[in-house]
Structure formats: structure tokens, C-alpha cells
Amino acid sequence: MKLEEIIKAVTVNELIGSADRDITGIQIDSRLVGPGHLFVAIKGTQTDGHAYIQKAIENGACGIVCEQLPEEIRPEVTYIRLADTEGAVGKLATAFYGDPTSKLDLIGVTGTNGKTTIATLLYKMFRQFGYKVGLLSTVCNYIDDEAIPADHTTPDPITLNRLLGRMADEGCKYAFMEVSSHAIAQRRIAGLRFAGGIFTNITRDHLDYHKTFENYLKAKKAFFDNLPKSAFALTNLDDKNGKVMVQNTKARIAAYSLRTLCDFKGKVLEDGFDGMLLDINNREVNVRFIGRFNASNLLAVYGAACLLGKPSEEVLIALSTLCPVAGRFDALRSRRGYTAIVDYAHTPDALVNVLNAIHEVLRGQGRVITVVGAGGNRDKGKRPLMAQEAVKQSDKVIITSDNPRFEDPQDIINDMLAGLDKDDMKKVLSIVDRKEAIRTACMLAQPQDVVLIAGKGHENYQEIKGVKHHFDDKEIVNGIFADE
Numbered sequence: 001m002k003l004e005e006i007i008k009a010v011t012v013n014e015l016i017g018s019a020d021r022d023i024t025g026i027q028i029d030s031r032l033v034g035p036g037h038l039f040v041a042i043k044g045t046q047t048d049g050h051a052y053i054q055k056a057i058e059n060g061a062c063g064i065v066c067e068q069l070p071e072e073i074r075p076e077v078t079y080i081r082l083a084d085t086e087g088a089v090g091k092l093a094t095a096f097y098g099d100p101t102s103k104l105d106l107i108g109v110t111g112t113n114g115k116t117t118i119a120t121l122l123y124k125m126f127r128q129f130g131y132k133v134g135l136l137s138t139v140c141n142y143i144d145d146e147a148i149p150a151d152h153t154t155p156d157p158i159t160l161n162r163l164l165g166r167m168a169d170e171g172c173k174y175a176f177m178e179v180s181s182h183a184i185a186q187r188r189i190a191g192l193r194f195a196g197g198i199f200t201n202i203t204r205d206h207l208d209y210h211k212t213f214e215n216y217l218k219a220k221k222a223f224f225d226n227l228p229k230s231a232f233a234l235t236n237l238d239d240k241n242g243k244v245m246v247q248n249t250k251a252r253i254a255a256y257s258l259r260t261l262c263d264f265k266g267k268v269l270e271d272g273f274d275g276m277l278l279d280i281n282n283r284e285v286n287v288r289f290i291g292r293f294n295a296s297n298l299l300a301v302y303g304a305a306c307l308l309g310k311p312s313e314e315v316l317i318a319l320s321t322l323c324p325v326a327g328r329f330d331a332l333r334s335r336r337g338y339t340a341i342v343d344y345a346h347t348p349d350a351l352v353n354v355l356n357a358i359h360e361v362l363r364g365q366g367r368v369i370t371v372v373g374a375g376g377n378r379d380k381g382k383r384p385l386m387a388q389e390a391v392k393q394s395d396k397v398i399i400t401s402d403n404p405r406f407e408d409p410q411d412i413i414n415d416m417l418a419g420l421d422k423d424d425m426k427k428v429l430s431i432v433d434r435k436e437a438i439r440t441a442c443m444l445a446q447p448q449d450v451v452l453i454a455g456k457g458h459e460n461y462q463e464i465k466g467v468k469h470h471f472d473d474k475e476i477v478n479g480i481f482a483d484e
């Protein structure tokens with residue numbers, strides 16, 4: 001593609017060299033640059049991409065987008081100076097990858113919890129309806145049935161547009177994506193035209209990055225502020241910031257709730273460890289999901305599907321066939337009679353919700369044994385809160401490692417224990433080895449009990465001192481069940 005076509009997408013302050021060049025790739029990382037690429041220098045959180053301009057040229061870049069020109073200007077390179085490269089890169093990538101969101105309907109899901117669940121269920125549902133569909137999610141990205149490993153909730157703008165470009169080229173009619181607050185703040189989604197946005201909820205999280213809850217809220221809200229008029233903005237009225245989230249949007253507002261009468265109103269009529277009976281807009285549907293928060297997620301899925309024009313009857317039928325997303329309230333039954341639930345509740349609020357859901361179903365007929373940890377090198381403030389919430393609603397708590405990254409797992413456990421008093425400690429064991437912790441919880445369980453394995457057991461690995469080790473909570477539980 002010609003450079004002049006790409007840079008039409010942004011306001012250029014200064015152009016040095018020819019814009020009549022063929023561009024074969026676009027990069028924000030000099031290490032990925034190849035011959036004929038356009039390199040965009042971004043001031044990041046760790047380093048300044050401007051320091052790598054010469055490296056990018058050595059690797060073959062023929063165009064440089066920057067905020068400050070380098071001292072050495074080379075005749076064989078075109079330099080494009082503009083005011084804000086971070087804000088521009090998404091727009092440049094969108095232009096380079098053929099404006100994918102003009103060819104498919106992109107729906108973004110944002111909020112502290114529920115993004116993966118809702119985006120994945122919409123992807124599954126629309127494939128059931130017979131469409132080719134894309135998914136961009138923390139667990140894995142999909143271009144229809146092709147799985148592409150994910151290393152972010154929302155990828156960097158180049159990867160994001162490349163994936164969306166492939167989805168459009170391969171005939172996907174819809175793409176569902178998780179939109180993280182980091183991605184909004186860093187404008188990874190700039191240049192994309194959304195057909196819809198869904199808000200789940202907002203509670204304390206990611207304050208290591210956003211610093212204050214207000215900044216975190218502002219980042220999420222910016223997503224809705226920037227939706228186009230043609231899009232829908234589907235919000236959750238059960239969250240206290242549900243209305244605030246959409247107050248400045250130009251998009252068509254719709255709402256879902258388990259409490260208030262609105263566009264998509266639901267109610268839990270019956271619940272058990274095998275599923276729930278829901279009432280959605282006065283029609284009953286059996287679903288294979290557990291917990292009120294999942295009823296809320298399913299309402300969002302229902303609402304979004306209806307807003308995308310699917311008949312409500314068809315959507316209800318599809319809802320009844322959907323299965324839980326791996327590791328999201330995954331209930332496993334032991335031959336000894338107890339239930340193990342693997343859930344990636346990794347915020348205090350998610351932990352409260354999961355424990356509430358377990359108690360709603362247990363109705364005092366069994367005990368709850370919780371295995372919980374907290375991730376390393378992230379928001380330390382939530383560690384004592386996780387321990388406190390676990391203790392409040394469990395009969396026994398085993399505090400253990402949970403993706404410690406570069407930190408010493410024992411230090412993280414100590415931060416969690418610091419939130420507990422002497423009485424709390426009577427219920428608590430700490431076992432650093434996560435496998436051993438799960439095994440001990442299962443050993444302690446009696447028939448009727450529930451073992452909750454919570455915390456972000458980072459999908460299928462644990463990063464310990466920077467090295468990733470395969471680790472899958474569900475695999476461990478199935479191994480224990482096999483030995484029982």
C-alpha cells in the first residue's frame with residue numbers, strides 16, 4: 001500500500017521525503033521491523049520508541065512516524081512528524097489493514113468482570129446462527145474456527161488491526177472483542193468503528209496502572225463517549241456506574257438489569273449446581289450456568305444479540321444450549337460427593353460474587369473451602385482484600401500462589417495474610433505450592449461441600465520468577481478426582 005494512502009488517516013505536521021512509497025508492514029516495535037515497513041515511534045510507559053528509530057531503519061524501515069525528528073535525516077527514508085503518535089498509530093494501522101471495521105460489525109465488551117464470558121458467548125452464539133465470526137479475548141483469539149494465541153486482553157493496535165483485517169478478508173460478519181481499560185487509555189482502539197459497546201460492571205482493579213478509581217472509570221467511560229451514533233451502548237443498570245458510563249455517548253442507549261424494568265429485564269427463578277431457570281422479558285429459559293453474575297452476563301448476551309437484529313425466540317433457544325466458558329465457574333463433581341468449582345475470580349468483587357453464588361445454591365447444606373491467591377507484580381492493594389473476602393464467606397481458606405510472575409510467592413501470601421486478624425487466622429492455612437493447596441482442600445472436603453479454586457490461575461500456566469510453567473487448575477482437580 002502507498003504511504004500517502006496510509007497517512008491520510010492522520011493530521012501530518014511535517015513530511016520529509018516522498019509519500020509515494022510502497023509500505024509492506026507497519027510496526028511500533030523496532031525489533032519487528034522488516035524491509036519496507038513504516039515504524040511508528042511511541043513514548044511508552046517504560047521507554048521512548050523514538051530511541052529506536054535508527055534501529056528500525058537498520059532493520060529496513062522506509063518510513064518513520066514520530067513526534068520529534070531524529071538528528072540524522074536519511075535521504076532514503078520518509079519522515080512523518082505529527083503531534084501524538086500514540087493516538088495516531090491505531091488510525092494508521094486501520095488504514096494499512098484496509099479499514100476492517102467498515103466490513104464487519106465490531107462489538108466491544110468492557111468492564112471489570114465478565115468481558116471474556118460475554119464476548120466468548122456472543123462468538124459461540126453467532127457461530128451457531130451460521131455466521132463466520134471473530135473473537136478477540138484474553139484466553140484466545142479466533143478467526144472463525146482458527147485459534148490464535150492471545151497475550152493481551154486487547155492486543156496492541158497493530159496486532160489488533162491485523163487480526164480484524166484477516167477477519168474481514170475471511171468473510172467474518174461479526175467480531176466480538178474485550179476492551180480493557182489499558183487499551184482505552186493507550187488508545188489501542190483508536191480508528192476502529194464499533195457497531196456496539198457493552199458495559200458489565202466496574203469495581204476496584206488495575207489501580208497499579210490507573211492510580212485512582214476515578215481515572216479507571218474515566219478510561220472505561222471514554223469508550224462509550226467515543227462510540228458512533230450508529231452503534232448501540234448496552235449498559236448494566238445493576239451497576240452503580242451503569243448510567244454514568246453512557247451519559248455522554250452519542251450511541252443508541254439500551255439497558256439490562258436483574259432488578260429494574262428496562263429493555264432487557266431478567267430474573268433468576270431457580271438455581272442449582274447444574275444450571276439456572278431464568279425469566280428474560282417474561283419468557284423462561286433453562287441455562288447451564290451458575291450464579292447471579294452469570295445471569296447478568298447472559299442478559300447482556302441476550303440484549304446484544306437482539307440489538308444486532310436476531311429474533312428474541314432464536315436468541316433464547318441459543319442461550320439454552322450455551323456452555324460455561326472454560327474456568328469461569330466451572331463446576332466439577334467428585335465421586336465422593338463434593339463439588340469443585342474452578343473460577344478465575346481475581347478481584348475482591350469477583351470473589352464476593354462467586355462466593356455469594358455458591359451460598360445461594362448450597363443453602364447451608366455444606367461447607368465452603370476456598371483456595372485463593374493473588375497475582376504478582378500487579379495491584380498490591382487488593383491482596384489483603386482478597387483474603388478478607390475469602391475468609392468472610394468460607395469455612396476454611398487455603399492461601400496459596402497465583403501466577404507470582406517476578407515476585408516471591410511467599411511475599412504475596414504474606415501481603416494477603418496481613419489483611420486478617422487472629423480470629424480469621426483460625427480458618428486459614430497457607431500452602432505455597434498451588435497443586436498441594438488444591439489437593440489439601442479436596443482432602444478436607446466432605447460430601448455436600450464445595451471446594452472453590454479461585455484467583456487468576458493464569459489460564460493454563462503460572463509464571464514463576466519469569467518462567468512460565470504449565471499449570472491448569474481443572475487438570476489438577478481431574479487428576480485428584482481420578483485418584484479418589
Ligand SMILES: CC(=O)N[C@H]1[C@@H](OP(=O)(O)OP(=O)(O)OC[C@H]2O[C@@H](n3ccc(=O)[nH]c3=O)[C@H](O)[C@@H]2O)O[C@H](CO)[C@@H](O)[C@@H]1O[C@H](C)C(=O)N[C@@H](C)C(=O)N[C@H](CCC(=O)O)C(=O)O
Pocket residue numbers: 028029030031042043044045046047048049050052151152153154155156157180181182183186188
Ligand atoms: C503498561 C502497559 O500496558 N504497557 C503496554 C504498552 O507498552 P509500553 O507503553 O509500556 O511500551 P514501552 O516498553 O515503554 O516501549 C515504548 C515503545 O518502544 C518500543 N520499543 C521498545 C524497545 C525496543 O527495543 N524497540 C522498540 O521499538 C515499544 O514497542 C513501544 O512501542 O503498549 C504495548 C503495546 O500496546 C503493550 O504491549 C504494553 O503492554 C504490557 C506488555 C502489559 O503487560 N500490559 C498489561 C498491563 C495490559 O495491557 N493489560 C490489559 C488488561 C489486563 C486485564 O484486564 O487483566 C490488556 O489489555 O491485556
Ligand SMILES: Nc1ncnc2c1ncn2[C@@H]1O[C@H](COP(=O)(O)OP(=O)(O)OP(=O)(O)O)[C@@H](O)[C@H]1O
Pocket residue numbers: 111112113114115116117118138153178200201293294296297327328329343344345346349350351353354
Ligand atoms: N458479571 C459479572 N459480575 C461480577 N463478577 C463476574 C461477572 N462475570 C464474571 N465474573 C467473575 O469474574 C471472573 C472472570 O470472568 P471473565 O473472565 O469473564 O471476566 P473478564 O472481565 O474477562 O476478566 P479478565 O479479562 O481479567 O479475564 C469470573 O470467573 C467470575 O468469578
